Amino acid sequence: MPYHLRVTVLCLAFLSAGCGNTARMDTSSDEAVKKSIEKMTAGMTDDEKKEFIADCMAVVFPDMMRSAFEGAFGERKEEIATRAALFQPLDGLTVAEIHAKAEQARAAFSGGTRRTDSQQREAWAADRDGVSEPEPPAEPSWEPPDKAVRQGDLQVRVTKTVIGKVPLKDITSDATSVDDLLMVTLELTNMASTKIVEYYSWSGKFISADRDFATLEDNFGNTYKRIDFGIGCRPIGAVNRSESIYPNKSVNDVLVFQIPLDNATYLDLEMPAQNYGGQGMVRFRIPMGSVSRVRE
Helix, strand or coil, X not given: XXXXXXXXHHHHHHHCCCCCCCCCCCCCCHHHHHHHHHHHHCCCCHHHHHHHHHHHHHHHHHHHHHHHHHHHHCCCHHHHHCCHHHHHHHCXXXXXXXXXXXXXXXXXXXXXXXXXHHHHHHHHHXXXXXXXXXXXXXXXXXXXXXXXXXXXXXEEEEEEEEEEEEEEECCCCEEEEEEEEEEEEEEEEECCCCCCEEEECCCCCCCCCCCCCCEEEECCCCEECECCCCCCCEXXXXXXXXXXXXXXXXXEEEEEECCCCCCCCEEEEEEEHHHHXXXXXXXXXXXXXXXXXXXX
C-alpha cells in the first residue's frame, strides 16, 4: 500500500474508534489515542460521531499531509506512519475544544487566509494553557455596489443590476429569455502594469472540482440559482467562459440569477477570487432599492 494511504488509513482507524464530552485527547502513544477516543465518543449518536471525526480530520489534516510527504520523499518512511505524533494537534483537547479548532481551520480556509504551521501550533498551545479563548470567525465584509473592490490584480465593480428579460446571443442569432430574470453586470479591470490576468467567468464551468461560480443570497437566507442558457448561448455582454485581461484594460461580464423576493431588502453577491488567480472572496451587498426593472 502506498505510504500516504497507510497514513490516511491509520488516522481513520483511530478516529473511528469512538468519542465523549469531558475526556481529553491523549497522544502519548498509539494505544492512548485509541483509548481516549473511546472515552470521548462514549454516549454519542452516530451523527455526533461523524461530526467529531470530521472535526478531528480538519485539525490534523495539515500535519498529517506534511508527515505523509516527509515519509514519501524523506528517509523515515515507516516510523512516521505509526507515531501518535500525527494526532499531536489534538493533545489535551476536549470534544468542544477540538470543534472550536476545526471551525477556526475551516474559517481560515474559506476566508482565504491561513496561519503557518508554527503559528497554528502556538495558538493551540496557548489555548491549552488557558492563555486565550478560541476566537469566533470574523464576519465577512460586504461592499456596496457603487464601490470598486480590488483584490489582488483585479478591480471589480457592479455597474448595473436589472430585472427583466435577458438579451441572448446564440450561435446563429440573437434572442431574449422567456422569463424575467436578475442580471448583474460587472466591470473587471486589470490593475497590474506587467501581468495579464486570466479571468474565468463567475457564471461557472459546466463541470468543476472547485467552487468557481458566484452565489446570490438575500437577507432572509434564500439562495438564488444561477441561470445557464446552454452550450453556445450566453447573455449579450457576458464573458464566453474565459477572457485574458491585459494590463490597465477592462472587460464586462453578466451574471444571471432567479428573480429575488419582492420583500427582500438586500442581496449578497459572493464570487471566488480563485477565478482570476486570487485568494478569498469578492463580496458585494446590493440593496434591492438599487435594482431596476426593465418593462416590455
